[in-house]
Amino acid sequence: MRKFSLVSVPYFWLLILFLVPFLIVLKISLSDTALAIPPYTPTLDLSEGWAGFKAFWSELDFENFVFLTEDALYWKAYLSSLQIAAISTTLALLVGFPIAYGMAQAPDEWRPTLMMLVILPFWTSFLIRVYSWIGILSTEGFLNQFLLWLGVIDAPLIIMNTKIAVYIGIVYTYLPFMILPIYSALEKLDGSLLEAAEDLGCTRTKAFWLITIPLSRPGIIAGCFLVFIPALGEFVIPSLLGGSETLMIGKVLWEEFFNNRDWPVASAVAVVLLAILIIPIILFQRNEQKQREAGK
Amino acid sequence: MAVPVFAPWDDPTQKPLIQFKGVTKRFGDFTAIDNQTLDIYTREFFALLGPSGCGKTTMMRMLAGFEQPTEGQILIGGKDMKGVPPNEREVNMMFQSYALFPHLSVWENIAFGLRRMNQSKDVLEARVEEMLRLTRLTKFAKRKPHQISGGQRQRVALARSLARAPKLLLLDEPLGALDKKLREETQFELMDIQEKTGTTFVIVTHDQEEAMTVASRIAVMDEGRVIQVATPSNIYEAPNSVYVADFIGDVNIIEGAAKRAGDGYDITWAEGVAPLHTRKEEGELIAIPDGGKAYLAIRPEKVAIHTEKPQGMTNAVQGRIIDVAYLGNLSTYHVRLANGTMVRAQTANTRRLALRPFTWEDEVWLSWTDTAAILLAE
Numbered sequence: 001m002r003k004f005s006l007v008s009v010p011y012f013w014l015l016i017l018f019l020v021p022f023l024i025v026l027k028i029s030l031s032d033t034a035l036a037i038p039p040y041t042p043t044l045d046l047s048e049g050w051a052g053f054k055a056f057w058s059e060l061d062f063e064n065f066v067f068l069t070e071d072a073l074y075w076k077a078y079l080s081s082l083q084i085a086a087i088s089t090t091l092a093l094l095v096g097f098p099i100a101y102g103m104a105q106a107p108d109e110w111r112p113t114l115m116m117l118v119i120l121p122f123w124t125s126f127l128i129r130v131y132s133w134i135g136i137l138s139t140e141g142f143l144n145q146f147l148l149w150l151g152v153i154d155a156p157l158i159i160m161n162t163k164i165a166v167y168i169g170i171v172y173t174y175l176p177f178m179i180l181p182i183y184s185a186l187e188k189l190d191g192s193l194l195e196a197a198e199d200l201g202c203t204r205t206k207a208f209w210l211i212t213i214p215l216s217r218p219g220i221i222a223g224c225f226l227v228f229i230p231a232l233g234e235f236v237i238p239s240l241l242g243g244s245e246t247l248m249i250g251k252v253l254w255e256e257f258f259n260n261r262d263w264p265v266a267s268a269v270a271v272v273l274l275a276i277l278i279i280p281i282i283l284f285q286r287n288e289q290k291q292r293e294a295g296k
Numbered sequence: 297m298a299v300p301v302f303a304p305w306d307d308p309t310q311k312p313l314i315q316f317k318g319v320t321k322r323f324g325d326f327t328a329i330d331n332q333t334l335d336i337y338t339r340e341f342f343a344l345l346g347p348s349g350c351g352k353t354t355m356m357r358m359l360a361g362f363e364q365p366t367e368g369q370i371l372i373g374g375k376d377m378k379g380v381p382p383n384e385r386e387v388n389m390m391f392q393s394y395a396l397f398p399h400l401s402v403w404e405n406i407a408f409g410l411r412r413m414n415q416s417k418d419v420l421e422a423r424v425e426e427m428l429r430l431t432r433l434t435k436f437a438k439r440k441p442h443q444i445s446g447g448q449r450q451r452v453a454l455a456r457s458l459a460r461a462p463k464l465l466l467l468d469e470p471l472g473a474l475d476k477k478l479r480e481e482t483q484f485e486l487m488d489i490q491e492k493t494g495t496t497f498v499i500v501t502h503d504q505e506e507a508m509t510v511a512s513r514i515a516v517m518d519e520g521r522v523i524q525v526a527t528p529s530n531i532y533e534a535p536n537s538v539y540v541a542d543f544i545g546d547v548n549i550i551e552g553a554a555k556r557a558g559d560g561y562d563i564t565w566a567e568g569v570a571p572l573h574t575r576k577e578e579g580e581l582i583a584i585p586d587g588g589k590a591y592l593a594i595r596p597e598k599v600a601i602h603t604e605k606p607q608g609m610t611n612a613v614q615g616r617i618i619d620v621a622y623l624g625n626l627s628t629y630h631v632r633l634a635n636g637t638m639v640r641a642q643t644a645n646t647r648r649l650a651l652r653p654f655t656w657e658d659e660v661w662l663s664w665t666d667t668a669a670i671l672l673a674e
Binding site: 190192193195196197198199200201202203206210211214215 | 360361362381382383387388389391392393395397398399408409412413456457460
C-alpha cells in the first residue's frame with residue numbers, strides 16, 4: 001500500500017499538470033470560436049443534466065483540424081519548424097560535441113569549473129539573454145562594429161531577422177542540453193578501451209571513430225532530442241530574432257491565440273504539434289531505456 | 297630421455313627478443329624506472345613481480361608503446377622502439393580491466409585487431425574461430441561482454457590479444473579479478489596456451505605464487521629497480537637480498553656479525569650462545585669482511601623442531617612456542633628465541649593431531665643444516 005502511494009505521486013502530478021490541461025486544450029480544439037468569454041462554444045452546462053451533456057457533445061467537431069490542412073500557412077509552418085529544429089540540432093551537436101569532449105579530457109580538478117561555466121548562463125533570465133543577442137547581431141550591433149573595425153567587412157552584415165539569427169539563438173540557448181548528456185557519456189568512457197584499440201592496430205583517429213563515438217552515442221542521441229524537442233515548439237527566439245521572415249509553428253500558435261483570439265484553432269495547432277513531438281519523445285525514452293539496460 | 301632445458305638466458309649465442317638498455321622513466325619529479333637494463337628471450341614466460349608502485353606496470357607500458365622512456369633504449373627484435381606508436385608494434389596487451397569493447401560482441405572483440413590487418417574475410421573468420429576454440433569460447437561468440445562471466449571475459453581478452461599473433465604478449469595482472477580457484481586453473485591454461493602458440497609472454501603481477509607458477513624467469517622489482525632476475529627456483533633458493541627473500545614466500549631472517557670459519561662463515565647473532573655456521577654446497581659464498589653485518593635467510597620448511605637438544609647438528613637454537621598455525625597439511629610454529637627473534641618452523645602433519653608433541657608455551661629446540669640458510673649482505 002505504501003509502495004503504491006509512493007508510485008502514485010508522479011502519476012498524480014502527471015494527471016493534474018499534464019493530462020487535465022491537455023484534455024482541456026483538446027476540448028477547445030474541437031469547439032468553435034465565439035464572441036464570448038471564454039471565446040469559444042460550446043461550454044458544458046451541468047445544470048441541464050444529461051440532455052445538456054448530449055447537446056454539448058453533439059457540437060464538438062474536427063472542423064479546426066480540417067482547417068489546418070486547408071490553409072498552407074500551417075503545414076508550411078510545421079515543415080519550417082521541423083527544418084529549423086533539425087538544422088539547429090545539427091549545429092548544436094557540431095558545437096557541443098567538441099566542448100563535451102574537451103571537458104571530459106580536462107584534468108579532474110578542472111571539470112567542476114568547466115561544468116559550472118556551461119550551466120552558468122541559466123542563472124540569467126532566458127529573455128534577457130535572447131535580447132542581448134539583438135544587441136550583438138543587429139546592423140549596428142557589436143558583431144558588425146567589431147568586424148567593420150577589423151576591416152573584414154565593408155558593409156554591416158544582415159543577420160538580425162533572418163533564419164541565421166534563429167539558429168544562433170537556438171544553438172546558444174540549448175547548447176547545455178547537448179553538452180551535458182554527451183559529457184556524461186564521455187566521462188564514463190574507460191580510457192583503457194582507447195589504449196586497447198590502439199594496441200590492436202588503430203590510429204588515434206580510427207580509435208575515436210570506432211570506440212569513442214559508438215560509446216558516446218546514447219549521450220549524443222539524448223542531447224539531440226533534448227535540443228530538437230524544445231526547438232521545434234520554440235516561440236520566443238523566432239519572434240525576437242527571426243522577425244517576420246521566419247515561420248515557426250510556435251509563433252503561429254502565439255499569433256492565433258493572442259492576435260486573432262482564435263482559441264480553437266490555436267488549440268488545434270498545439271494538439272498537432274504535440275502529436276508531432278510524441279514521435280521523438282518516444283524515441284528518446286527508448287534510447288534512455290536501452291542505456292539503462294546496458295548499464296546493468 | 298632427457299628433455300632439453302629451456303634456458304636461453306644461459307646461452308651467449310641467443311639474441312634477446314627484448315632489450316632494455318639503461319632505461320629511465322620519470323613522471324615529473326618521480327622516477328618510476330631508474331636506469332634499468334634487462335633482456336627477455338623469445339618464448340619466455342617472463343614475470344615482472346613487485347608490490348604496487350614498484351614500476352612493473354611502467355615497464356610493461358613502455359613495451360606496449362603507451363609510455364616512452366625518458367632515457368635509454370628499448371629494443372624489440374633488435375629494432376629501436378623509440379617513437380613507434382602502439383598500433384605499429386608487433387606487441388599486444390591484455391589489460392588488467394580486460395578493456396573489452398562493450399558495444400561489440402565477443403566475436404567482434406576478437407576480430408577487432410584482425411580487421412586492422414587488411415586480411416581477406418575468410419582468413420579473418422578462420423582466425424577468429426581458431427581463437428574461440430583455443431579459449432573455449434565458441435558458444436559465447438554472439439554474446440556481449442556484459443552477458444558473460446568474469447572468467448569468460450578474461451578469456452575473451454586473452455583471445456583478442458593473441459588474435460594478431462603478436463611477437464610479444466603483455467599481460468597486466470591478468471588473473472587479478474578472478475577468484476582463487478579459477479585463478480589457479482587459469483594459470484595452467486595460460487602456460488598451456490603460451491606453449492601452444494610459442495608467443496613470448498611478459499606478465500605483470502604482485503602475486504608471487506602466480507609468478508612462481510607460470511614464469512620461466514622472474515624479475516623482482518622494487519622502487520623502480522629490478523632487484524633480481526632468475527628462475528623461480530633460484531629466486532626461492534638463492535635470493536640475492538633480504539628484500540627478495542622476504543618478498544618470495546616465508547622466510548626467517550637472523551641478523552648478526554659474520555666471521556670467516558672453515559669453508560663458510562660463523563654468524564654471531566646473540567650473546568652467550570654458539571654462533572650459527574653456514575656454508576654452500578658448491579660455489580662460493582658472498583664475501584663479507586670479518587665482523588661485518590650479515591643476514592641469514594632460512595625458509596620455515598627447512599627448520600626442524602625438537603623437544604630435546606638435537607645431537608650432532610651444527611645449528612641449534614632454543615626457544616619457546618608462541619603460536620601454532622594449523623593449516624591442515626602443514627603446521628607452522630612461531631618460536632621466540634632468547635633475544636626476542638621470532639623464527640618460524642614448518643612441519644608436515646604426517647601424524648594425527650593428538651599425537652603431535654608440541655603445543656603453546658613449550659620449550660623447544662630448532663635446528664637446520666649448515667647449507668639450509670642463505671647468507672646475505674643486504
